[in-house]
Amino acid sequence: MSREIKFSLLYRDMWQSSGKYVPKVEQLEKVAPAIIDMGCFDRVETNGGGFEQINLLFGENPNVANRRWTQPFNDAGIQTHMLERALNGIRMSPVPADVRKLMYKVKKLQGTDIARSFCGLNDPRNLENSIKFAKEGGMISQAALSLTISKVHTVEYYTKLANTLIEMGADEICVKDMAGIGRPAFIGKIIKNIKTKHPETIVQYHGHAGPGFSMASILEAARAGVDYVDVAMEPLSWGTGHADVLAVHGMLKDAGFKVKDINMKAYMEVRSMTQDFMNDFLGYWISSKNRQMNSLLIGSGLPGGMMGSLMADLDTNLKSVNKWLEKRNKPVLTQDDLLIKLFEEVEYIWPMLGYPPLVTPFSQYVKNLALMNVTQLIKGRERWSMIADNIWDMIIGKSGKLPGELAPEIIHLAETHGKQFYTGVPQDLYPDDLDHYRKEMKDNNWDFGQDDEELFELAMHPEQYRAYKSGKAKQDFEEELARKKEAKMKKDCKEVPAAVAGAYEPKSMIIDINGEKFNVGISYGDVAPAASTNGAAAPAAPAAAPAPAATGAVSEVVAPLEGKFMLTKDNTETALKVGDAVKEGDLICYIESMKTYNAIVSESAGTVTAILKANGDNVDEDDVLVQLG
Template sequence: MKKKIQFSLVYRDMWQSSGKFQPRKDQLERVAPAIIDMGCFSRVETNGGAFEQVNLLAGENPNEAVRAFCKPFNEVGIKTHMLDRGLNALRMYPVPDDVRRLMYKVKHAQGVDIPRIFCGLNDVRNIIPSIKWALEAGMTPQATLCITTSPIHTVEYYSNIADQVIAAGATEICLKDMAGIGQPAMLGKLTKAIKDKHPDVIIQYHGHSGPGLSMASILEVCNNGADVIDTAIEPLSWGKVHPDIISVQSMLKNEGFEVADIDMNAYMRARTLTQEFIDDWLGYFINPGNKHMSSLLLGCGLPGGMMGSMMADLAGIHRSINSTLKSKGQPELTTDEMLVKLFDEVAYVWPRVGYPPLVTPFSQYVKNIALLNLLTMAQGKGRFVMMDDSMWGMILGKSGKIPGTIDQELVELAEKQGRQFTDADPHTLIPDALEGFKKEMQDNNWDFGQDDEELFELAMHPEQYRDYKSGMAKKRMLADLQKAKDAKLGAKLTPEEVSAFKHAKADAIVSPFKGQVFFDFEGSSECVPCLEPYIGQHYKEGETFCYIQTPWGQFEPVPAALGGKLVEIAARQGSRVNRGDVIAYIERDWINS
């Protein structure tokens, strides 16, 4: 018989890859005993990535949910693990060192054993500090290799990174195949290369099912020395999620590996409970498309969890492009033709921005560049003319070292726009912030929580935590749920009700001055005719949304509130507004990992 293979259940990731909400604390408590009784899992994913933000946005306390879900697994010796975005920790943008360091103390106290630390660029400078802090807190650091398929992402490339993070103290390596496009043969060779050099290091494979390669990849990594495989259960397995434990166990058992048996009565209880949660409320937020596999993902390399948001973004661009084509007397494009164009454009953009692995947030940036290129090319303006600061930040190296080479066209464009490339260590650019959050907690007379977990939550997710504390988050979630239920039941909402639901979960961009709206300008006085923002466009917190030309001729920037997706434009280019008028509404992001 071959070696023993352990299984992990990525229960919470199943939900994140399917929809935008997570099970409540009481639901996690109910399903945990059935997961334990299945008898086949040595590990369970209990936290990480966007999970805590999603809990807060639903008006739930994420710390209580993590403690409640970890407790039963801790008691029976099943290890718990979490997804950790390295420099970005549990959010989409960089986190100060003092907040990151606190995270490991809090999460260990809450019952999480293993942080799965990754950098979307595979920059070890974003991983190694977290390894050190995890060890200090008594956790087992699992360093992660973000897998993709490109000319530079070779076995040698990944093996070199593995050597560095293992030398820094990582006792485990995760092969994170977030889009499921890792080629099985390469993954097998990589697993063997790491195991041959570091035989005592645990290797865990995490592969999404989207393009259909995951089962072959699992077989390859196991035959070359992998130790733990991430799996899912019905009714959320397969699709853009993960392979089902039953199929994985059967395949490996037939191959001669030692694997645990599955208690099928317990599996069915967990399956029934999961379906109950779907029917109760979570199913209203599951994108039906995420239940299906798609070989198209192999061409663009985008993570399966992005398909829903990508199609929504594509719809807005599609309308704009067809409007332009129609005005030129040219044939309009079908949805399928647009999708192929988008995938082709991603394939064009990706090497030119240096082959960043397509994982959050860099998958979003590459996809957005491609979408905007399609729009501006249709308008005859060429490529790379509508990139925002987030997209440029990736290219310039502000989030870490790009693995490949930036195309000379983009280098020259950056110089023309006065943008500076950097090779600085990203985490050294962010000042500590914990003291300011401590003061905010004290000023509001908020409890710091057990093991400072509430302080950590505010520091990690300040906007969402404040809305949770005020009750606004719960109000928005209930409005969102009611809208989803009404839509499913076929209820006919009045335009006023549709607007109210839309605005209940969005931030109004309000004009601070009387004046005229412009969406771009050069210098201090000359306005530039430009395309208005499109519905679905994304903004970072504090990013400039537009400018108001005041009666005294000054151009005043108007920020995009807390950032997110543009859902409504109330004032067009050149419109005259009064102070306090709403210019637009921006809905905060529901973030995929």
């Protein structure tokens, strides 16, 4: 009898590999019954990763969304799974152990069956608590191997890692090919080694389509003994996403594997609804380039999930660079120009940084550092001149052990910045902190929620949760959406040829006289365009009044990049205030950009006379943030 291979639909990752956002809860509830009716899925990825932060950005309660979204699958007997980042939980920065522990309890009670846990550095010390806490919370622990290709990431390396994780108690293993750059034979050997030594351990394969290996990789994984394959479906398959279930189904069936039949009527319903969600608003953040395969990704190794948001954000970086170039009368860059420069810089710096697997958050760290280097070099500055705190933590070992060795240049750079290398257990650096957030909940008279889920949300995503509670998050999202719609409308108008006076009038007509048809030309004579106040040129705006002259010596701290102005990055820091004395090199604030906190320091000493931005405000490059007297 042929061996069965089961499918898992990545309805979360489908969206986040294509763009910036995921559907709202009403949309998810609408599509769930049709996904179930397709009849071919034994698992659905429902949450995890950035899912809950996106709920908060919408102004949605992520706990309510998760319960309502997972319920239909729970009722149908389809397992649900989430993605979590070990030490970083479901955010981009390390999480205290008590908050991590609460996460599994909350997610299981909300309806999530399986925790897929990965460490971006493949450090087993970071995954040990994930395995332990998931099982204590009643979840199935699926430990992931973050796959990449380098001189240190060999078949033997991943086989040993899988053995270690299974010995730690992992129920399942996911071979997570997050960039889709794993060569098919390489993947097959890893899975075969795991199944040979641990035949009862379930293995699931996750791979992205972008570089072009995915179909061959899935077939090799199937032949090697894989149990589940992650798939997507149109209109969000292929490109930076994943292989389409129809193609995978046909390939595996032809190869002699047993696969469940697909209800094509339901498939078309899900396909249609997904397109409707894109047309509604989600498509505003999906670049057309994300729908294309791109073998350039083989070299850079950047993951599909990150490419989705990268292409959505790249326009902002391009505008910043081109704004600087235009001011200096230099040739501007195209998006492709900047993308190629970025890919080349990633390839250059990745080995120097110790080959961290390019998966969240370390893919973002390497990409962000590469992009900072590119923009600084364009502006005539030095490489490595701006490194965010999160990136430093990766370099010096606070996030875990790097797979490879740091380049001497990077070690020297760390030493000149006074950084101390850390070799201990990363979790020890982040002590329990739930009591702090309990106090904040009580002080604000906020409801702790069912099973302490609101407490968990504040502790996991403090800044986003506060913005959600205040209503600022929803307001900011609606303003961003309005700008996207306006920009699209203007673009559409430019693509429509301007109307010419008289162009709407017929130039000929057919006249029927007693059954005989005559084609008659029509002339209207010279038509002068009608005067229109709507088309009149607007009066010139009055010149801006000059700023009053400064009465004393004032220095300014300006934003070196676009992002959100943040006075602190966590509750261990004290926010700057007017009247504070600062020295040269003192930390002033942060710019949160591309999911990292970039520290902004003072270039001079003085006293804070004004803080010109509010916490969470969007800022542009060269905006004045703080004034010193």
